[in-house]
Amino acid sequence: MHLPTRLAPLPPRATRAAKEKEKAEKAAKRKAAEDAQKKQQEGTDVSSNDYGDLPMIGSQEYKPSGVSRTTLAQISEKYNETTPIDEAGGVEVCFRAVVENARNQSAKLSFLVFREGLNTIQAVVAASDSLSRQMVKFAGSINAESVVLVHGLVKKTPEPVKSATISHLEIHIKKIYVVAKADSQLPMQVQDAERPLPLEGEEIKEEEGARPIVTLNTRLNNRVIDLRGKHNRAIFAIKDGVTALFQEFLRNQGFIGIQTPKLLGAPSEGGANVFEVGYFATKAFLAQSPQLYKQMLIAARFERVMEVGPVFRAENSNTARHLTEFTGLDLEMAFEEDYHEVVEVLENLMLYIFNGLKSKYKRETDLVRSIYHVDEFKLPEAGKVPRIPFAEGIQMLRDDGLEIGDYDDLSTPDEKRLGALVLKKYGSDFYVLDQFPLNIRPFYTMPSHTAPAHQTGAKDPNSGYSNSYDFFMRGQEILSGAQRIHDAEFLCKRMKEHASPVDPNSDGLRDYVNAFRYGCPPHAGGGIGLERIVMLWLGLPNVRLASLFPRDPNRVMP
Incomplete structure (x- = not known):
């Protein structure tokens, strides 16, 4: 004959409250330690003024920066494949573009691809004595389709960058600021808009393992993103x-x-x-x-x-x-x-x-x-x-x-x-x-x-x-x-x-x-x-x- 297992008595209400209090105190101490560490890191961040989100244009008094800006098209035209770049370390440029994609390769290195019109160019953010890991992490975490202001150096690439239309050049970023942040989750991806639609009466054929075809109706319902293709x-x-x-x-x-x-x-x-x-x-x-x-x-x-x-x-x-x-x-x-x-x-x-x-x-x-x-x-x-x-x-x-x-x-x-x-x-x-x-x-x-x-x-x-x-x-x-x-x-x-x-x-x-x-x-x-x-x-x-x-x-x- 098996007797029913007796349940352990519930701890008194006062004991439960004490444990919850102790748990909350530990969490508070942990957060305080993390905040202190972050503050210490920011205090030693040599690039703290060289990256971040800019205030919304128009929300503050306008003060001219005095910095001359260029475009990706002008950069490509000026420094074509046969044009030498004589400046030591590269040519300094400043331009605004869209982040097509961004990824952190490691704690010390991130890659981005910028887009402007039909032009794309690869960019590199590498940690050094004058560029912090925090800036590397920030740059590699920028949401795709965000508008950014970039200061950097134009350099020739040792090998063509096949993923960019400007394949013979790349940008080594020195400063990067987000001008207009895009949501992390978009209704559709721009690259989906750049895939072919079937002809009238033709069945949609999807390759195994490929992303599903985004229909014409979905594209037209999200036309602003679609038109970015x-x-x-x-x-x-x-x-x-x-x-x-x-x-x-x-x-x-x-x-x-x-x-x-x-x-x-x-x-x-x-x-x-x-x-x-x-x-x-x-x-x-x-x-x-x-x-x-x-x-x-x-x-x-x-x-x-x-x-x-x-x-x-x-x-x-x-x-x-x-x-x-x-x-x-x-x-x-x-x-x-x-x-x-x-x-x-x-x-x-x-x-x-x-x-x-x-x-x-x-x-x-x-x-x-x-x-x-x-x-x-x-x-x-x-x-x-x-x-x-x-x-x-x-x-x-x-x-x-x-x-x-x-x-x-x-x-x-x-x-x-x-x-x-x-x-x-x-x-x-x-x-x-x-x-x-x-x-x-x-x-x-x-x-x-x-x-x-x-x-x-x-x-x-x-x-x-x-x-x-x-x-x-x-x-x-x-x-x-x-x-x-x-x-x-x-x-x-x-x-x-x-x-x-x-x-x-x-x-x-x-x-x-x-x-x-x-x-x-x-x-x-x-x-x-x-x-x-x-x-x-x-x-x-x-x-x-x-x-x-x-x-x-x-x-x-x-």
Whole structure:
């Protein structure tokens, strides 16, 4: 028979209290000893004034430091691989940068990598008689993405530093201060943003042991961190370059920059895909394009106009190539005898942009393409851009086995298929498709001279072709344009008989039609999607990657 084990009696309450008191006293003595040791160390810290967190800029009275500052780009340019550094011990510099990573190699040595724009450089903090271990520990413990002010010496490296873009130099830190501290735990890491996303419809393939792919949605939800990726900086440098080249070429051709309204009192292009907004006691609509205003300015004797501005499309298109707000590169110009005069200007414009990107933005292009592997963009010679009649394009698709009608609009897969055929036949990723069917173009499009629309009492005034064209990159449309109707009476006729008729006397169209009653020269133009150019030039899998803060049917934030 087993008797139950008797529990030891609880110690009296006074005994428990005494033990807790003794425990607390020991902890207090231990902390006091640690504080005393730390204070003693700080007292002997020869680098105590050479590192730490700076006060928030603006929180104290401004006192100029008098120290000249430089940048990583300037350092790299001044001290290239063949430039000797004559100063004994290295060249003193001061610069501000971002900590890409920091690590303590030992109690006496830490390594950091600094980033500024597309440039990175390795830095060393080594303990010595004049540099304390405390400073080494501080430097190696700085959170990634923190902004720091660095004083140091530039030295040549014995071997290239493969992990930095400035591989032939390194910084030996003498002072380092944190200007803006980053949180230790970020929603996502910058290096995650620099990994490729899958193409539309492609499954995510993760290598064993690799970090998981951060989805596009997560990246866009944390866009500020995402945009810190070097390839993202390159993408938007290229996007800015496209805009600059667009304006540069057209200004040299006599175009003037304009800014047209984006708030309209009534829908102007006959479509239902417009955004309605509250406007005081009434309502307004966001402009689908500057099209009608461009034409009104031609009638106002401006002759050649261009615009870079936002375009709004209320299309519920959740694809990798559509946005509800994008940047339009628009132009319109009067011509003398034939609309192909304008087509030629547009062809030369696009070649100017492409060649400008190749020569001025090679570094950025190569950086992005190293992540999104895409074939080199194949360009035709000036004056030899493939200009293919729509009917010929249809025949090329039929010869390739596709069943398609003479006047059918091309789907995205059809466009890509035709692009592959053009590349094979003409050796060009850039081409023009001319003379589109009239029934799939807007009401202001001039019918081809052979179209029934020019005949009185035509049985089907929307049949036949039109003086319209689209431009393509890698088999995807980037520009849509046409000769516009410049005669008021014929314009009214076409508006009424169009496949999607509109009222020329409606509030949104009356002033537009009247502009042509006062004498307007023949004119043509086009609208280019800026983000599409960037996407297709670089081989990006999604057009959202070419928009800083993209807007689509499911996203209006951040």
